[in-house]
Amino acid sequence: MSRTRRIGITGTGGLGMHLGREFGGVEGAEIAAIADISDENRTSAGEAFDVPGAHRYEDHETMLEEADLDGVAIATPHTLHYEQTVAALERGIDTLCEKPLCTDIDDAMDLAVRAEASDTVLMVGYQRHLDPAFKAARDALETRVGEPAYITAEITQNWLSEQEGTWRTNPDLSGGGQLYDTGSHLLDVVLWTTGLTPVAVDAQMHFHDEAERVDTHAALNVTFENGAVASISVSGDTHRTHEHLHVWGEKGGFYVDGQEWDAPELAFIDDSNDYYRPHLDRWNAGNKAEVFVDLIVNGGTPPSTARDALTVTAVTEAAYESTRTGETVELDLEYEREALEQGQLQSTN
Template sequence: MCAHASAPNSDTPIRIGIVGLGYIGTTVGGQFHRHADAAVHAVCDLDTDRLATVGTEFGVPPATRYTEYETMLDDPDCELDAVLVGTPHTLHYDQVVAALDRDLHVYCDKPLTTDLNRARELVARADRTDQTLMVGYQRHLQTAFQRARERFATDPPRWVTASITQDWIADSAGTWRLDPDLSGGGFLFDTGSHLLDGVLWTTGLEPESVAASMDFHDDEQRVDRRAHLDVRFENGATGTVSLHGNLPSTREHIHCWDDRGALYLEGTQWGSREVFEIDTDASEHVPYIDHRQERTRAGAFVESVRDGTEPPATARDALRVTALTDAAYEAARTGDRIPTELESDSSQTRP
């Protein structure tokens, strides 16, 4: 079984094993590869050609390239401190649990899991362990979203509108993202997960219930291409969230109104977002945002492991997103307003 040091010596790079060598595995994996305090020590993927190519790029010797995840974790010659989970969504839960069971730190791409009960379980698990469990919601690292969070820390907004567009259906053609057995759903569970997290994390609002409508890409109505959510929050605030995965341009807009006016977060593609502040007299100004100070996802994870501090995006952040997403799918299919249930009646949801 993999050897593990819960807090690797600061002079020794954190040894990372990557499972899934697609976009996340190579993008965030590349950040680890270039980080002075981390080293990609092992890689795992079913595609042997990709395994060879990425293994060579990251300097991983053939002896620690694997086609089976459990083999990577249990190989006595493969000593790891942490795992990057970059596989299809429905595989995340089992792979995260397997790593935590071996006392490994985990960076998991979003969503943490596609199942609400499993999301609750992972929150309880994260609360009990000393291991870092970080979720890939990179907006927590962007200065624009951090500024918004600071504004709403003591006085959440009363009205929120948010939208995101992407040519997601075309981009996902021929991939696992259009297979609900692997993706868990459609555009809402994929790119939409980032938008929901951005709204919930920056505003601090707790979703209470949701009504929703969706258009589906598949006959079984499991893969949505368009979704519209009408959300009520616990403090009486309301919000609308619109997502369209069949449009030619990637654009994101989050508009939050409070008693002082409004704060707008705007952006295109996947770069950093801009902030616009609107006062009650309708005057607008653009605060200075220094994007150069933003940490990478790998850098934030390494810092959390080294310092034993809470990661920027936690399992509880992921639970809020999963609860709202789960309720939205049910609302769209039933036509009813559905409560978002972050906690269950089971005592097992708490450590």
């Protein structure tokens, strides 16, 4: 029988506790250690997951050194992700890092280089890559949609009222506002389902703070290499949670729509305006913990990679720059791809 894989969790707030419950349901895995700067969080998580007191750490790197881990899940504030992920990868510990992977394009590039030059797993917590609706839309893009030409995407929620006063509205820890939080999922799924390369971003935002760092509303127009355009809207100060992704091409389109965090629905529309709603196998989709443990045991490519996260960071940072300057920001991801490939070659020599 395969031995039990030992998992550490850094950051045991709401998301860390959610991941812990997922790991608790994975056969062949155990939560062996936790790390959090909060005494209260360490106590609560340690008791909830039966982690011995000696393996409840205040410091992430101390946990990595002492706990003999097979994998670590990082669910800390966004701006801490880079250094904590580097610390895990340098020790050869497979890593699941929650989104966004980074809030700096150079850091995101560095992690992508490290991940692609190593056998150590780096999985990013964009769970829509596991959702049957988004997966089916992506898989059928060529046959049912063709080359995408026009995209609309929107997410609304009462993010501000829920998060005000927490680290998520502290830009030194969050990297920004709603765009770097739930909005990061929306940008990711636009890029991942379509496979398009963004080349320009024009954005406007409304901010909650006087320093204009914590956005509550963001509107992005994104132009892609093939000439397609996307209108992307993120709002964190509304009364209803709603998400949609609509993609149109020469053959037809697809709609993915969800309400109040319920499982989203998928519909394809053909050039005769006929609708087709496929059966979605939601029972065997798996969750992040299950997929991550399988990667630890069997290897393979994560469903959401550091390269995926790099592109999300590039678009996000361009949106903030466009808002500050009032100008359209051009992206050179071809240069970044070349730099990534060159960095990978240097890392393996």
